[in-house]
Amino acid sequence: MRLRAIVFLFLLTFKLSAKTVWVGKMGVKTIKEALSKAVAFDTVYVPYGIYKEGNLVVNKPVCLLGINQPVLDGQKKFEVLSIRASDVKVNGFKVQHSGFGTLEDPGAIKLYNAHRVEVSNNELEDNFFGIYVQYGTNCVVKNNKIKAYGTEEQQIGNGIHCWKSDSLQIIGNQISGHRDGIYFEFVTHSIIWRNISKKNIRYGLHFMFSNNDAYIGNVFKENGAGVAVMFTKGVTMINNVFEENWGDASYGLLLKEISDSYVFGNKFIHNTAGVYMEGTNRIHFEYNVLEYNGWGLKMQANCMDNELLENNFVANTFDISTNGTLVLNIFTGNYWDKYEGYDLNRDGTGDIPYHPLSLFSVIVENYPSAMLLYRSIMVSLLDHSEKIMPTLTPDNFVDNTPSMHAIKR
Amino acid sequence: MNRIVKFIVLDIFRNKIILSYTILMSALSWGVFSLEDNSTKGVLTLLNLILLNVPLVSIVFSSIYLYNSSEFIELLLSQPIRRKKIWLSLFVGLQTSLILAFLLGAGIPILVYAPINYSFILILIGVVITAVFVSIAFFSSIYTRDKTKGIGIAILLWLFFALLFDGLLLFLLFQFSEYPIEVPMMFVSALSPIDLSRIMILLQLDVSAMMGYTGAVFRQFFGTRIGIYITFAVLMLWIFIPFYFSLRKFKKKDL
Numbered sequence: 001m002r003l004r005a006i007v008f009l010f011l012l013t014f015k016l017s018a019k020t021v022w023v024g025k026m027g028v029k030t031i032k033e034a035l036s037k038a039v040a041f042d043t044v045y046v047p048y049g050i051y052k053e054g055n056l057v058v059n060k061p062v063c064l065l066g067i068n069q070p071v072l073d074g075q076k077k078f079e080v081l082s083i084r085a086s087d088v089k090v091n092g093f094k095v096q097h098s099g100f101g102t103l104e105d106p107g108a109i110k111l112y113n114a115h116r117v118e119v120s121n122n123e124l125e126d127n128f129f130g131i132y133v134q135y136g137t138n139c140v141v142k143n144n145k146i147k148a149y150g151t152e153e154q155q156i157g158n159g160i161h162c163w164k165s166d167s168l169q170i171i172g173n174q175i176s177g178h179r180d181g182i183y184f185e186f187v188t189h190s191i192i193w194r195n196i197s198k199k200n201i202r203y204g205l206h207f208m209f210s211n212n213d214a215y216i217g218n219v220f221k222e223n224g225a226g227v228a229v230m231f232t233k234g235v236t237m238i239n240n241v242f243e244e245n246w247g248d249a250s251y252g253l254l255l256k257e258i259s260d261s262y263v264f265g266n267k268f269i270h271n272t273a274g275v276y277m278e279g280t281n282r283i284h285f286e287y288n289v290l291e292y293n294g295w296g297l298k299m300q301a302n303c304m305d306n307e308l309l310e311n312n313f314v315a316n317t318f319d320i321s322t323n324g325t326l327v328l329n330i331f332t333g334n335y336w337d338k339y340e341g342y343d344l345n346r347d348g349t350g351d352i353p354y355h356p357l358s359l360f361s362v363i364v365e366n367y368p369s370a371m372l373l374y375r376s377i378m379v380s381l382l383d384h385s386e387k388i389m390p391t392l393t394p395d396n397f398v399d400n401t402p403s404m405h406a407i408k409r
Numbered sequence: 410m411n412r413i414v415k416f417i418v419l420d421i422f423r424n425k426i427i428l429s430y431t432i433l434m435s436a437l438s439w440g441v442f443s444l445e446d447n448s449t450k451g452v453l454t455l456l457n458l459i460l461l462n463v464p465l466v467s468i469v470f471s472s473i474y475l476y477n478s479s480e481f482i483e484l485l486l487s488q489p490i491r492r493k494k495i496w497l498s499l500f501v502g503l504q505t506s507l508i509l510a511f512l513l514g515a516g517i518p519i520l521v522y523a524p525i526n527y528s529f530i531l532i533l534i535g536v537v538i539t540a541v542f543v544s545i546a547f548f549s550s551i552y553t554r555d556k557t558k559g560i561g562i563a564i565l566l567w568l569f570f571a572l573l574f575d576g577l578l579l580f581l582l583f584q585f586s587e588y589p590i591e592v593p594m595m596f597v598s599a600l601s602p603i604d605l606s607r608i609m610i611l612l613q614l615d616v617s618a619m620m621g622y623t624g625a626v627f628r629q630f631f632g633t634r635i636g637i638y639i640t641f642a643v644l645m646l647w648i649f650i651p652f653y654f655s656l657r658k659f660k661k662k663d664l
Contacts (some may be wrong), residue, residue: 282516315447363579367586370579370625372594375453376607377461378575 010108018042031056031064031072038062046070046093053409054078059301061084066092069123074098079106080127086115090122094337107132111139119144129157130178131205136165141173150178150201158183160202162190180206181223188212196221202243203228207235213324217241220252226271235261242268251276258283265409268293274316277303286310287409295321295361304328310407313337313356317374321361322397331356331399335406343404349371357393359386410498413485417502418509419617421474427510430466434514438658439463452523452531454644455515455612460603463511464542465567470544471503472563476556483664500547501653512544530613534606541602541647542567548651551658574601591626602647609640 021027021034026036029043032053032083034044043274048068055078058064062085071094074080080095095108105130111117113136120142120199124130130146133139136184141160150156159175161169161183169191174197175181181197183192183202188404192215197204202222207229212238220227226245229235235236235258242252259281268274274293279282283306290296295377296316299306301324313319314333319336333349334356341350357385373379386393420428437458445451454592478499488598517537519528545565578597582590598604612631630636 064552078567086571176568185469316448332535337450367582369594370582372582372598372608373579375457375611376604377457378574378579381572 018046018359019068019368035060035062041087056081056105058083058088058090061087063089063095064091064094065089065095067092067121071096074106074118074127075109076100077106079108079110081109081275083109083114083117084110086117088114089118090120092121094123094125095127095363096125100128100155101153105129105132105161107157107161110134111136111354112324114139118142125145127157129161130156130175131160131161131203133160133162133165133168136162136168138167139165140171142167142169142171144173146175147176150177150179151202153179156201158206159197162187165190169193176200178203181220182206184208184210184213186210190214191216193217195219198222200224205229207232210235214238221245222246225249226251226253229258230254230256230257232257233259233261237261237263237266238263240267244272245271247272251298254278255280255283262286265290267291268296273298275313276300277306279303281305283307284309287407288312289314290319291315294318295326298322299329300324301326306330307332309333310318310403311335314406314407317366318358318361320356320397321365322357323365324392325394327394327397331397333401333403333407334399335400335403337406340402342400348404350402350404355387355390355397356391357397358383358401359393410494411488413498414502414505415496417499418506421502426470427506429515430470430507434462434511435518438518440627442518447549449527450520452519452527454609455519455523456534457533459515459531460538460607462605463535463538464571465564467542467564468546468549468567469560470507471543472550472560473556473611474503475546475550476559479664483552486664492660493656496547496656498605500543503543504540505649510537511535511539521616527610527613530610534610537641537644537648538602538606539604541644543630544650544652544655546567547655551655551662559585566658570601570603574604578604595630599643602644605643607639609637 012380020043021038022045023031023034024047028037030053031046031051038260042066046066049215050071050073052073052075062337069092074079074097076317077099080098088375090109090185097104097288098108108124108127109119112134113289115137118140119131122144122147124144126148127358131141146159148156156179159178159182160170160179164186166188166354167185170182170192173195174200178200179202181200183190183299185208187210190213194217198221200223202224204223209231211232212234216238219241219244223245227242245252250272252268252274255277257279261283263283263285265287269291271293273295274290274297276298278300280303285306285308287310289312291314293316295314296319301319301322306329308331310333314337319338336354338358339350339354341352341354344352359382431585438455441455442451445454474530480494493620516532519531523531549566550559598608608631612628631640
């Protein structure tokens with residue numbers, strides 16, 4: 001016991017022994033010098049100034065603190081900050097003009113095999129990659145503003161790029177103008193919380209082979225193709241907003257080859273297609289709001305065992321479309337604003353089943369030019385006769401207990 | 410000419426049918442807007458109603474009126490008035506009264522409820538569609554002397570434009586779906602004033618689903634300012650060409 005106390009006290013003194021190193025008038029001239037002078041667990045203070053020091057490598061656990069947002073400039077040639085040690089903290093910098101390179105993928109702040117690193121409150125502007133995490137665990141990327149001015153997919157990297165990592169926390173960042181706002185590949189047990197990702201060239205969030213992650217309360221807006229979650233299982237998506245993703249192949253949320261996931265309380269508003277499901281299995285899709293989309297939900301026939309409960313489908317041009325006749329999914333208790341049934345016993349549930357798939361949406365799926373006839377009387381007649389007697393659309397594509405009122409939560 | 414127009418308009422407004430048309434349109438529009446909680450949806454529902462009812466009433470009423478006033482026309486012809494003037498007065502009179510009925514019936518609720526940028530185009534479409542079908546009525550009724558046959562033709566024409574044409578279009582779409590038919594389809598749709606106005610309104614309202622490749626092609630044309638002008642020009646042709654031919658016929662016709 002006593003030994004343990006002694007060890008603890010020793011450790012305490014060790015911690016307390018950490019020094020501070022100042023850059024600028026009060027200390028060394030350059031950050032590079034400061035970093036080489038500092039020993040493990042020191043704090044390096046960097047006052048305001050514009051530092052053009054090429055590539056800065058952090059290879060020991062230090063805390064880099066910027067005061068009044070000093071600017072680290074990569075002069076379009078270098079990777080600005082390379083973190084090659086664990087337990088590093090980078091706070092309060094402005095990092096700009098990182099180099100460009102498709103082989104090296106230089107980033108403004110790049111983490112190599114680093115653990116427990118925190119990158120917070122930085123402003124990143126006009127970089128190739130913003131924050132790049134490679135083989136990281138337990139890292140935190142928090143409250144950063146990441147901005148770029150990309151015009152072409154090939155010419156720009158991702159805002160927050162995470163690869164082969166585990167237990168990351170991506171919190172409260174604002175990302176715009178990159179290729180993908182947030183990119184996850186082989187990242188597990190991580191959380192993406194309260195970020196705003198908008199006006200990125202490709203996806204607001206790009207998610208591949210990343211199991212058991214959660215993203216909660218994010219806003220994805222006006223991205224080239226919305227959000228893609230692919231080849232993954234065990235993803236939790238709660239209370240996100242997917243808005244204004246317009247274009248030919250643009251979706252609010254693209255779910256491709258996803259299984260055993262949970263989509264809850266999200267809002268899909270003003271997208272060409274709110275949600276696009278392909279090869280999606282065993283998903284719980286609950287309490288979501290799909291409003292003012294061209295297609296609320298595009299569910300390809302290769303989706304299986306998904307449960308869609310108590311979602312609101314409001315003012316979409318088409319609530320649902322599919323490309324085949326096979327239906328292996330369950331719709332229960334959703335609110336469809338196009339439902340025309342009645343509720344005699346007034347229990348809030350419609351007495352006749354609702355077939356959300358309109359004949360015309362099937363026709364348009366097969367013959368896109370038929371859109372020319374949208375809302376013509378001919379088409380409404382076809383739709384109505386199909387509703388009464390489903391012959392061409394699968395008759396088991398049905399909600400047996402449609403809600404009479406919009407579902408409030 | 411003004412006196413004849415005035416006389417015709419007053420005569421039509423004494424007519425119970427035009428009164429019930431006004432009341433019907435008014436009931437439909439107020440009803441639609443107060444039932445739908447979402448006014449954009451209301452606009453869409455009303456668009457369908459307008460595109461169904463307005464042409465029917467315009468074409469049938471005009472035909473019947475023309476046949477019924479054949480004696481009046483003969484009387485006018487015995488006066489020293491030019492034939493062109495008579496026919497034109499009838500045309501203007503019918504147009505004015507039907508358009509007025511539409512504006513009173515549907516125009517007011519649209520202005521009250523619909524979002525401002527949609528309301529004008531919706532009203533404009535209603536007016537233009539009325540004008541087009543009155544013009545078509547003139548064309549169809551001058552070529553047949555028999556009243557029953559004439560009204561039958563009018564109803565058939567309405568049926569054709571409101572329903573059959575779309576079926577035909579759908580058929581063409583299925584047949585030629587392997588080809589890049591977007592652009593030809595656009596020209597074919599110009600052959601029906603109802604389709605043309607529907608597409609024009611939809612591109613103002615419901616752009617979401619019009620996206621995608623096909624949508625992009627249509628939008629590139631119909632969505633732009635020039636596209637709207639061209640669409641309107643085509644609709645104007647739909648007003649003037651049938652009337653022009655009916656006028657030519659009327660000038661030479663032995664009544």
